[in-house]
Amino acid sequence: MRxxxxxxxxxKLEYEIRHIVKxxxxxxxxxxxxxxxxxxxxxxxxxxxxxxxxxxxGNLVKEDGTYGYCHSQGDPEAxxxxxxxxxxxxxxxxxxxxxxxxxxxxxAISKLYRYLPPTSRVIGPSPTYSTHSSTEAAHANSDPLxxxxxxxxxxxxxxxDLYNKVKYNPNIAGILIINPDNPTGMVYPPEYLxxxxxxxxxxxxxxxxxxxxxxxxxxxxxxxRLAEIVGDLPGIALKGISKELPWPGARCGWMEFYNxxxxxxxxxxxxxxxDAKMVEVCxxxxxxxxxxxxxxxxxxxxxxxxxxxxxxxxxxxISGILSDVAPIRFVATQGAFYNTMVFKEGALRPxxxxxxxxxxxxxxxxxxxxxxxxxxxxxxxYLLATTGVCVVPLSSFHSGLQxxxxxxxxxxxxxxxxxxxxxxxxxKEYCQSDMIKV
Numbered sequence: 001m002r003x004x005x006x007x008x009x010x011x012k013l014e015y016e017i018r019h020i021v022k023x024x025x026x027x028x029x030x031x032x033x034x035x036x037x038x039x040x041x042x043x044x045x046x047x048x049x050x051x052x053x054x055x056x057x058g059n060l061v062k063e064d065g066t067y068g069y070c071h072s073q074g075d076p077e078a079x080x081x082x083x084x085x086x087x088x089x090x091x092x093x094x095x096x097x098x099x100x101x102x103x104x105x106x107x108a109i110s111k112l113y114r115y116l117p118p119t120s121r122v123i124g125p126s127p128t129y130s131t132h133s134s135t136e137a138a139h140a141n142s143d144p145l146x147x148x149x150x151x152x153x154x155x156x157x158x159x160x161d162l163y164n165k166v167k168y169n170p171n172i173a174g175i176l177i178i179n180p181d182n183p184t185g186m187v188y189p190p191e192y193l194x195x196x197x198x199x200x201x202x203x204x205x206x207x208x209x210x211x212x213x214x215x216x217x218x219x220x221x222x223x224x225r226l227a228e229i230v231g232d233l234p235g236i237a238l239k240g241i242s243k244e245l246p247w248p249g250a251r252c253g254w255m256e257f258y259n260x261x262x263x264x265x266x267x268x269x270x271x272x273x274x275d276a277k278m279v280e281v282c283x284x285x286x287x288x289x290x291x292x293x294x295x296x297x298x299x300x301x302x303x304x305x306x307x308x309x310x311x312x313x314x315x316x317x318i319s320g321i322l323s324d325v326a327p328i329r330f331v332a333t334q335g336a337f338y339n340t341m342v343f344k345e346g347a348l349r350p351x352x353x354x355x356x357x358x359x360x361x362x363x364x365x366x367x368x369x370x371x372x373x374x375x376x377x378x379x380x381x382y383l384l385a386t387t388g389v390c391v392v393p394l395s396s397f398h399s400g401l402q403x404x405x406x407x408x409x410x411x412x413x414x415x416x417x418x419x420x421x422x423x424x425x426x427x428k429e430y431c432q433s434d435m436i437k438v
Contacts, residue, residue, distance in 0.1 A: 020392060024036070024390045026364055027385055030360040030361050030364070032388045034389075035387075035419045035422070038392050040243065041248050042248070042409050045407065046410070046412055050303060056293045056297070060286060061286070066285055066286050067285070072280075073101065075285065075288035077292055078099075078291045079096035079099040082099055082256070086227050091227035092231075092258045094256055098260060099255070100277060102253050102255070103283045104240065105131075106131055106253075108238055108254070108255055111273055111276050112273070114135075115269065115276065118139060121142075121171045121173060122175070122206075123165060123175055124147075125148075125149050125177070126147065127183055127394055127397035127399035128176075132210065133146070133397070133398040136176075145165065149186065154186060155181065155185075155186035159192065159195050173206055174206035174207065175196060175206075175207055176208045176210065177196065177209045177210070177226070178209075179209055179225075179335075180213040180217060180223070180334070182210075182336050184338065185331075185334065185335060185340070186333070187217055187223045187335040189222070189223065190222065193229050205233075207226060208237075209226035209236070209238065211226065211238060213243055213337075216244060216311065216336055218309065218315070218335070219315065219334050230258050230259065232259055235259065236258070237258070238253065238255060239253060240253030243336075243337075247287065250286070250287035250290075251283075314409075314410070318339060318420050321420045327344055327431040328344065328403070329344055333408065339406050339408060340404070341405075343375075343431075348375040348378075349434055351433075353433050353434075354382040354383070354433065361386070364385060376394050376395050383426050387425075388422075391404040391423075392405045406420075
């Protein structure tokens with residue numbers, strides 16, 4: 001080519017959550033049933049959308065206006081509704097003009113980092129949801145900047161680590177919170193959030209809170225939303241309907257801008273995001289029109305409460321199966337629908353394996369694994385090839401820890417127990433395999 005086509009930062013874009021699917025499909029073609037634990041799609045895990053929600057959507061489909069463009073910022077009624085929901089929190093108040101809709105949070109996250117200067121960095125948690133870490137790294141053409149979540153302290157953030165990284169890196173312009181957290185299932189306690197706000201205040205930073213799982217909290221956990229703690233600082237909350245309705249295929253998410261009028265430079269940034277959406281014309285109309293009708297329905301609160309209780313019960317089942325598995329450090333979840341297992345130091349070693357009698361599957365393993373393969377990814381590939389359980393390695397969430405992420409979504413109780421007993425057996429066998437003479 002006459003000129004270079006690829007921006008170097010594009011090489012930072014990684015999404016193992018989807019990449020592992022390609023390998024799983026190859027294993028499935030060899031006759032091995034697949035147990036999908038790689039992605040947070042409730043529909044794939046046998047979730048049923050209530051009839052009353054389908055009825056609302058079905059009636060909207062009959063309206064001609066649903067098929068047209070909507071306002072570039074988002075449907076006015078949807079924006080007014082979510083602004084009103086925020087204002088019930090008695091924190092920072094917003095108007096419909098502080099709401100900006102996107103085609104899912106992936107779209108919102110991409111835009112958020114794209115319009116920051118490359119030298120303005122956002123520090124996020126580690127492990128972290130890879131859409132955030134890879135997109136932020138791509139915008140800066142550098143490795144992600146992260147603060148540690150501590151598996152020995154319920155995955156809560158290491159506030160000293162965060163403070164020191166912010167203090168000694170003047171390029172940090174913002175702090176990212178994912179609450180409830182993906183991939184760990186941790187819920188930020190109010191006192192931790194207040195200390196993070198204090199750090200942002202001391203160093204004059206933007207606060208960003210990914211709250212896509214904000215209504216999925218269980219087993220007695222308590223937290224606060226960004227609007228309740230941000231005070232007079234600039235802030236952006238990221239929200240959506242894909243997880244809690246559930247309607248992931250709708251691709252409907254939004255940003256809420258806090259204290260825009262108090263900070264001219266932040267206001268200019270918000271305007272740039274709005275202009276970027278205007279260039280695209282608008283986000284998809286149907287889910288926006290459905291949003292206030294569904295979330296405003298009196299049946300919705302009870303529906304979410306029942307669903308959260310079920311997720312909490314599944315977390316207890318998984319705890320019962322995996323909490324006493326010696327090679328891993330197990331932390332029970334309190335929010336979202338993920339759990340992250342961390343292998344104890346020395347549990348994973350290069351010579352470990354799981355046996356397969358299928359030569360086609362063995363050939364796949366031989367092709368996937370070499371001396372450079374991270375140890376947790378090596379385990380994940382063996383787990384997939386020999387049991388069909390598809391999980392995501394923790395190293396793919398920009399973490400120096402070794403482990404893997406699972407979901408808490410399987411609604412078939414027998415299949416849930418089957419899947420996690422397969423994981424339990426595989427961990428034990430794998431971690432002892434290099435001690436057995438073949």
